[in-house]
Amino acid sequence: MLSTRLGTIKGVHVRSHVRSDGRITGHIPVSPPTLADVAELAGVSRQTVSNAVNNPDLLRADTLERVRRAIEDLGYSPNRAARNLRTRTSSLIGMRFAPAQEGTANAAIDRFVHSLVEASEVAGYHVLLFPGDDLDPVRGYDDLLRSTAVDAFVVTDTWLGNPQAAWLTDQRAPFVAFGRPWDDPGATHPWVDVDGAAGIRLATEHLFDQGHTRIAWIGWRKDSPLGEDRRSGWSTTMHAHGLPTTGLASRVEDTVQSGAEAAAVLLDESAPTAFVCASDTLAMGVLHTLWIRQLAPGRDIAVVGFDDSQVAQVFPGGLTSVRQPLEQAAVEVVKALEALLTHQPVENPGVLLKPTLALRGSSVV
Amino acid sequence: MLSTRLGTIKGVHVRSHVRSDGRITGHIPVSPPTLADVAELAGVSRQTVSNAVNNPDLLRADTLERVRRAIEDLGYSPNRAARNLRTRTSSLIGMRFAPAQEGTANAAIDRFVHSLVEASEVAGYHVLLFPGDDLDPVRGYDDLLRSTAVDAFVVTDTWLGNPQAAWLTDQRAPFVAFGRPWDDPGATHPWVDVDGAAGIRLATEHLFDQGHTRIAWIGWRKDSPLGEDRRSGWSTTMHAHGLPTTGLASRVEDTVQSGAEAAAVLLDESAPTAFVCASDTLAMGVLHTLWIRQLAPGRDIAVVGFDDSQVAQVFPGGLTSVRQPLEQAAVEVVKALEALLTHQPVENPGVLLKPTLALRGSSVV
DNA sequence: GTGAAAGCGCTAACAC
DNA sequence: GTGTTAGCGCTTTCAC
Numbered sequence: 001m002l003s004t005r006l007g008t009i010k011g012v013h014v015r016s017h018v019r020s021d022g023r024i025t026g027h028i029p030v031s032p033p034t035l036a037d038v039a040e041l042a043g044v045s046r047q048t049v050s051n052a053v054n055n056p057d058l059l060r061a062d063t064l065e066r067v068r069r070a071i072e073d074l075g076y077s078p079n080r081a082a083r084n085l086r087t088r089t090s091s092l093i094g095m096r097f098a099p100a101q102e103g104t105a106n107a108a109i110d111r112f113v114h115s116l117v118e119a120s121e122v123a124g125y126h127v128l129l130f131p132g133d134d135l136d137p138v139r140g141y142d143d144l145l146r147s148t149a150v151d152a153f154v155v156t157d158t159w160l161g162n163p164q165a166a167w168l169t170d171q172r173a174p175f176v177a178f179g180r181p182w183d184d185p186g187a188t189h190p191w192v193d194v195d196g197a198a199g200i201r202l203a204t205e206h207l208f209d210q211g212h213t214r215i216a217w218i219g220w221r222k223d224s225p226l227g228e229d230r231r232s233g234w235s236t237t238m239h240a241h242g243l244p245t246t247g248l249a250s251r252v253e254d255t256v257q258s259g260a261e262a263a264a265v266l267l268d269e270s271a272p273t274a275f276v277c278a279s280d281t282l283a284m285g286v287l288h289t290l291w292i293r294q295l296a297p298g299r300d301i302a303v304v305g306f307d308d309s310q311v312a313q314v315f316p317g318g319l320t321s322v323r324q325p326l327e328q329a330a331v332e333v334v335k336a337l338e339a340l341l342t343h344q345p346v347e348n349p350g351v352l353l354k355p356t357l358a359l360r361g362s363s364v365v
Numbered sequence: 366m367l368s369t370r371l372g373t374i375k376g377v378h379v380r381s382h383v384r385s386d387g388r389i390t391g392h393i394p395v396s397p398p399t400l401a402d403v404a405e406l407a408g409v410s411r412q413t414v415s416n417a418v419n420n421p422d423l424l425r426a427d428t429l430e431r432v433r434r435a436i437e438d439l440g441y442s443p444n445r446a447a448r449n450l451r452t453r454t455s456s457l458i459g460m461r462f463a464p465a466q467e468g469t470a471n472a473a474i475d476r477f478v479h480s481l482v483e484a485s486e487v488a489g490y491h492v493l494l495f496p497g498d499d500l501d502p503v504r505g506y507d508d509l510l511r512s513t514a515v516d517a518f519v520v521t522d523t524w525l526g527n528p529q530a531a532w533l534t535d536q537r538a539p540f541v542a543f544g545r546p547w548d549d550p551g552a553t554h555p556w557v558d559v560d561g562a563a564g565i566r567l568a569t570e571h572l573f574d575q576g577h578t579r580i581a582w583i584g585w586r587k588d589s590p591l592g593e594d595r596r597s598g599w600s601t602t603m604h605a606h607g608l609p610t611t612g613l614a615s616r617v618e619d620t621v622q623s624g625a626e627a628a629a630v631l632l633d634e635s636a637p638t639a640f641v642c643a644s645d646t647l648a649m650g651v652l653h654t655l656w657i658r659q660l661a662p663g664r665d666i667a668v669v670g671f672d673d674s675q676v677a678q679v680f681p682g683g684l685t686s687v688r689q690p691l692e693q694a695a696v697e698v699v700k701a702l703e704a705l706l707t708h709q710p711v712e713n714p715g716v717l718l719k720p721t722l723a724l725r726g727s728s729v730v
Numbered sequence: 731g732t733g734a735a736a737g738c739g740c741t742a743a744c745a746c
Numbered sequence: 747g748t749g750t751t752a753g754c755g756c757t758t759t760c761a762c
């Protein structure tokens with residue numbers, strides 16, 4: 001049996017092995033083993049090796065076994081670039097990864113990426129991250145698309161007025177959105193989203209169950225459909241129980257400071273006993289105001305956030321928060337991606353997932 | 366001028382354009398424009414187009430301009446797979462992205478990835494994420510390496526006993542570590558790290574400046590060189606000021622619960638007035654204990670964490686924390702990667718960066 | 731400065 | 747079931 005060792009010297013692949021082309025190489029820079037090397041060692045044609053890798057069912061059991069052994073012995077792995085060139089695929093999913101938001105509790109996208117990496121692996125994909133360009137939001141997409149560097153995109157920033165989804169649709173580029181097409185109900189691209197309104201309904205019901213009747217809402221500005229959707233979860237639940245909402249809602253920027261200020265005003269003017277917030281960031285603002293006023297979260301005033309961030313989890317006493325099933329979302333995104341890339345008929349372009357409520361000390365005595 | 370529109374229909378690229386091979390295609394599935402298409406339109410050979418893209422200096426100004434215009438008109442972008450195959454490079458940097466840690470404040474890796482994506486872009490690289498395999502820690506690396514899917518790796522989990530760095534070195538695979546080779550001082554691979562001891566010295570000095578003399582340490586178990594390094598920052602500073610350390614140190618698991626318990630014990634037995642912690646997670650544990658005991662962070666007891674996590678930033682009053690310069694670390698990692706991949710002589714395999722201290726209410730009155 | 735030829739490693743199509 | 751042929755799109759020689 002040929003003894004072969006693979007590796008790279010200063011970035012150049014080397015191998016000590018008698019090559020298929022007859023050259024004898026002892027740690028002289030050469031390529032990793034190719035299909036041809038495996039074919040020669042196994043005594044079959046290159047195509048048979050290819051079939052052994054991609055369509056094993058086509059081979060006779062003994063041939064397959066022989067080829068498998070040769071692959072094992074040589075440590076062969078198909079060259080990605082060659083396969084990509086030939087099949088016009090890359091097994092890569094592109095996703096724009098915007099800079100981290102500091103000073104907030106927002107990290108849902110990071111958690112989503114973790115899940116996406118895991119879910120993609122199962123489907124044979126890897127995740128390629130690319131940065132955004134503030135001046136030209138489609139630049140990164142355009143570059144990757146035209147150089148056929150990725151098979152598809154996952155788009156996560158689906159806010160109002162974001163041109164990416166429309167642009168990708170226009171380019172007929174395969175993509176799945178994590179987030180509903182808020183600004184375009186007629187959009188036909190596949191998407192996966194979490195039902196924020198349902199999450200806030202859970203939160204509000206929970207507070208009602210705890211005996212609260214004056215439940216305040218702190219959310220985002222009116223031009224955020226996502227924020228308005230979450231807000232509707234609060235208002236519907238309040239109305240369903242015949243509870244007042246007047247003077248109990250506030251719409252602010254998504255910062256701790258804004259949340260703190262909104263909470264102070266609401267406490268002074270409307271005396272709520274509980275707060276439901278559109279984000280953990282805003283909820284931390286509320287907790288900040290409670291801290292200043294020496295009010296105990298959970299005991300004096302209840303607070304619920306949204307996203308079940310690390311902040312919610314490690315805050316002393318804990319912050320009750322709506323948790324998005326991001327692992328599940330990633331799985332659904334990959335599922336949609338696979339359907340898209342195998343040209344399966346799109347039955348259901350939109351998948352809406354139900355969040356859960358992580359109960360902690362800020363809302364339970 | 367030829368009018369050309371690019372796109373994909375159901376994932377297949379189409380173009381309405383008279384092809385270089387003479388076929389007239391009107392939204393019939395074909396490939397995106399190739400070098401040959403550009404060459405034809407510009408009236409030059411394919412190699413000249415290649416040169417225009419990769420070695421523009423070789424062309425005469427007018428030729429270059431003509432080719433550039435053709436590239437622009439066709440919306441040409443070199444096919445990545447073809448280029449990768451030919452050049453045996455991928456412009457991809459692989460990094461293992463382990464599942465997110467919940468229930469902790471740890472998110473430094475996420476922040477690092479954000480920075481890495483930005484820094485890589487500048488050098489013409491993209492970041493490819495792959496999941497870990499608990500049963501076989503080198504599997505993901507091995508697969509990508511043998512299929513020549515990435516040019517290099519960034520290794521972030523350099524804890525004791527981690528086989529990846531040694532394995533990659535053995536495979537002669539190009540990689541840069543974010544984190545020192547704690548277990549192998551003789552390691553020759555490039556690495557970038559943050560001086561944790563210096564960070565903790567900053568923190569301890571700060572507390573000393575605030576008038577504290579009984580400063581406790583809560584760190585990790587002794588088998589963590591990273592933890593012991595940070596701990597040394599505390600002990601050296603204490604000794605330098607002639608302050609006692611006996612009974613003021615605790616080594617525990619990196620969880621909120623452990624931090625809380627350690628703080629309770631230390632408070633009962635050694636009456637410290639300040640805590641320095643190896644992580645924000647442990648610091649949150651301390652804050653939890655203070656909360657239970659109705660002690661005010663900053664006023665009654667000072668607390669400093671490590672990592673300047675979102676948690677530290679949004680905690681009411683704020684948690685003072687050592688901040689790692691992760692943006693800078695990413696830049697240094699990419700720099701080392703470029704040197705490695707262009708076979709520049711490695712002058713300085715290790716880069717140690719200085720952290721800063723983010724001052725907040727938990728340590729300042 | 732520009733062009734012609736070759737080939738990277740793989741798989742689709744077809745022959746046997 | 748296996749082998750042969752061709753070619754994906756690019757860059758690297760080497761002529762001219």
